[in-house]
Amino acid sequence: MLEIIGIRHGFRDLAVIGRMDLRAAGGGFTVLIGPSGCGKTTLFNILTGVVPGQRGRIVWQGRQVEHLEQTAAYMQQKDLLLPWCSLLENALLPARMDGRNLEEARRQAGELFIRLGLEGFEDYLPAEVSGGMRQRCALVRTLMFQRPLVLLDEPLSALDAITRRSLQSMLLLLQQDFAKTIVMITHDVEEALLLADRLVILSRRPMRVMETIDLDSPKPRRASDPELLRLRERILDVLQQELVL
């Protein structure tokens, strides 16, 4: 389980995160949703130690840690593919960095390429594929990390509705079959509702938790489920009010 207790952060004279508490159950799927620029990425950066000097505590599996650098796989908002490596080489990077068995990693990456619709583009350079394909490749790379905790910052934002759906089911598989703890940032309320065990609605800057919704209905869920549609309206209302205020 991941617990975040009393995290605060500011840049210069801009208060970005103002005392935040959050719990993400082990093996659970936690989705964060909030206004653009509220501090979601900053939160992930603090968790992974990218932004140093955090105040507050991070507790992973009951042990307080400095940060999750070695624990979490982190897919950043920018794709950060290496321009000189083919898509496949980019995906194999975490394996190479670990000195892992490359044969095994290659097989695994090959499977993921097929699942994410990237087969045939293994040897393309990032500059030679579309924005959505780059994002999918970055997702493959994140999945190759082999870490118990996965932090995803808008992993599907550049994808069309259909591709997105199939990747959503893939993320569910990942959670269920490999017992990963997933924390994901998204802007798509429907996506949040389809995936989340726990949905956290965040306020404007300085960011705090406005509401936490636990969803128990079994997955896969259907977007047309009236319960979900009602929740969707409510969440949009909450966000709307927050932004109009």
Add this chain to the structure above:
Amino acid sequence: MLEIIGIRHGFRDLAVIGRMDLRAAGGGFTVLIGPSGCGKTTLFNILTGVVPGQRGRIVWQGRQVEHLEQTAAYMQQKDLLLPWCSLLENALLPARMDGRNLEEARRQAGELFIRLGLEGFEDYLPAEVSGGMRQRCALVRTLMFQRPLVLLDEPLSALDAITRRSLQSMLLLLQQDFAKTIVMITHDVEEALLLADRLVILSRRPMRVMETIDLDSPKPRRASDPELLRLRERILDVLQQELVL
């Protein structure tokens, strides 16, 4: 009016666009929707002369042209903000490049910053703001181009639902009040339905037009309009079938 007649394109041995015809009415809002990696960005790049060597014809206002380099404002999928310029300076670039009156441009940019929720961040560098804020800044810059035709490649993909809605209405204003011809790529079917006068559904690679839907209902439209909901399902079905095939 923008007419695209018989455009074809391929990279190496990959056929990307296979004979495509398209008409975007002057002053109209045309939305392109299609699977990730099908060739939408490539189409825009051909139109603007970024990808050279097009086959086929481009006709703008009845005159065949080489490309639309000097006619269109183009918001690319990557934000391409200059890392050494503040957000405001980035937004003022088109004015500077034209040698336009900067006072007027500054006023205009100031207004847009307020509308897009960027006020107070004028002096921040791109690296110091969030992904969504960068995208909004890139949109401001595109709106500062003062060109009759505006090409938008997923302009709102990094934004939360609420911010997105308010920017959608801004785009409508732009179309109506300033009589701009807008062609936009999006992945969000709902967004497409809310904005489009003409909605073009594109196939997988090699890309062709699968279906063109003209929407006459007055704007602003409501997402919960049953007509739109039905259309949404149909479009998703079409795309689904295209991807499953």
Add this chain to the structure above:
Amino acid sequence: MKAAPGIALAVAFSILAAWEASCRLIPLPDFILPPPSAIAVTAVARAPLLAANAMVTGLEIVAGIGLALAVAVALATAMFASRPLERALAPFLIASQAVPVFAIAPLLVIWFGYGPASKVVMAAVIIFFPITVSLLEGFKSCDPGYRILFRLMGASFGRRLRYLYWPWALPYFFAGLKVGVSVATIGAVIGEWVGSQAGLGYLMIQANARLQVDLVFAAIVWLSLMGVGLWALVGLLERRWVYWK
């Protein structure tokens, strides 16, 4: 993993110690390589003489850097503007680095007389090259995405240069400038072979002919300090100008 700054002192000290020791243990006559202690003593004891000559050389260096900067920026820009021009000029620029001073010393005298001009020119010939090459490489390495953006904005070459290429190439420029100011010292010394009455180079030639090798090395120490000072200054400028990195 961060090394203590003690390393700096340790390394510097051990280099000097090894030198001192090798001078004392191996019977290396002091007119071949004086020990650092002897050099230090001379560098201080003859400080007035050295300072007076350093002044002359220092002015030549500063003027040489100024001239080199003007030439380098102009050349790199022109060569970047026109690829054929680059191809035509490159061989001559490279050739300029293969000309030993004795071959053109009479020419320099005829053209620039015995005043400081010939020294400044000689120094500039040596300094301008790394700056030109680095700046040109920097211009050329500019991300195509940004180039396209500026083309679409219809920016004139001058404006592209000012707002895009120049800031983009700044880190390269500084890399070249650092090399330039480091070799500026030897540039001025070489220039002083072209008939001069003062300067550290002049002093060195005379001292060397008289086997006053400690004075030669003391002059080198002064020169080196000037080089290090210039380097530090450039480093300072770099941190201020490349503020976005």
Add this chain to the structure above:
Amino acid sequence: MKAAPGIALAVAFSILAAWEASCRLIPLPDFILPPPSAIAVTAVARAPLLAANAMVTGLEIVAGIGLALAVAVALATAMFASRPLERALAPFLIASQAVPVFAIAPLLVIWFGYGPASKVVMAAVIIFFPITVSLLEGFKSCDPGYRILFRLMGASFGRRLRYLYWPWALPYFFAGLKVGVSVATIGAVIGEWVGSQAGLGYLMIQANARLQVDLVFAAIVWLSLMGVGLWALVGLLERRWVYWK
């Protein structure tokens, strides 16, 4: 806007023509600056002599570049790995550029004898510097986003170097290498002043003492051609290695 390649010929021709004319019109005697025509005649007529000596110098240059590369890559890497080390070594490296050859010629001879070793070392001392500085600046200019990615992957320093920093710094490296191979020619020549029996530098000294100025300049032409050849080779390598730009 694209300039015709004719410009190249035009510029090269006009430079040579201006030089030729100034030699003929202004009474500039050929023993001060021979006209290019005379130099060309000598460069061809004395080709066997020049070629034999060019062979010697060429080998020194190649060996010098090899040595310089090894030193530069090692130094830049070490200095990048440890900031204190950089601070400690930088002054010594800069100092190495301020040492005129006559001061250390005896030392070189004592350490390396009168064989080719001393010339190789002398050339390497001049070549390694621009490469080291450029490579180090390249390493340091790496995008923080990628640094973070590699930290999160838990990559060892060696792996970061190989997969991230080295490819990132390649364009900088090539900028430095281009400067390096251009000054390599004068490096070898200066080395040959330290005492040698053959080589273009030796030939130049000899010819100059005998006032055979056309032969001096013919040797410079051969040297320049070697420099241009090396430059072209580096350019070729650059285009192959930096394939993603």
Add this chain to the structure above:
Amino acid sequence: AGRHLSLMLDWFPNVDHLPLYLARDQGMFRAAGLDVEILSPSETTDGLKLVAAGKVDLAVSYQPQTIMAAARGLKVRAVGRLVGHPLTTILFLRDKGIEKPSDLDGKRIGYTVAGLMDVLLDAFAKLNGICRYRPVNVGFAIAQSLAAGKVDAVMGGFKTYETVTMAAKGIQTSYFELEKHGIPDYDELVFVSSDRVLAQKAGAVANFVKVVEQAIGKVKADPDRALAAYFRQLPDADRRIETAAFRLTLPYFAENQVLENDRWQRFADFARANGLIDAGLPASRVIWQRP
């Protein structure tokens, strides 16, 4: 101000040029209606080139190089002389068992200026029965290469200068004088001008040569006063070394300003025979006959 004459030295100012500085110090040039500007070169051939190009009026050079320049078609003429015999020697360390030239057989011998000293060395070797030796170009480093044992002797050191600088470092040297071992006697340091300058300023040049002659006379008459005048003119000079060098140079300053045609011709023929110059050169083409 009198008639302006620019004079380029062969090297940086040193005691070899002492008569010039004495003349300047005593106002002898001014008295002769001359205004002499003294310049230093970057390299020993600069003076010849600039004189021939008409950029300076006079240069100090060496007889061998003057002959080589004339043979290459430079319009240069020797007008006077400063040092009337060779100062160049083969220099070696005193205690290395070298007594006579043939002791150098089989040794490594360095030389300084490639293109000149290597030729002289070769001629010296042939004349003195040194059948086998290894020539080594030592460039600037005469003392260092000798002291470090990299060579056994060096062709090119001045018997009046390197001996002194090395003695100051505690290294005792000996040397073989060229003119005593078969190489034709020559004027080490000469004044060179060009036909063009001589056509316009013959009178001034003649006066200059006269002043030099008088100055050398004064130097020989009262060396200490001359040395004091020299240090007044060049306050930065190293007194210990230059004083010692001056003592050694004193006997070699030219007795008179007569450039002997036969002597020059002998050296020119020697130069031709040993490949210093490519074609025969009549000495009269190099020597200026004073009006």
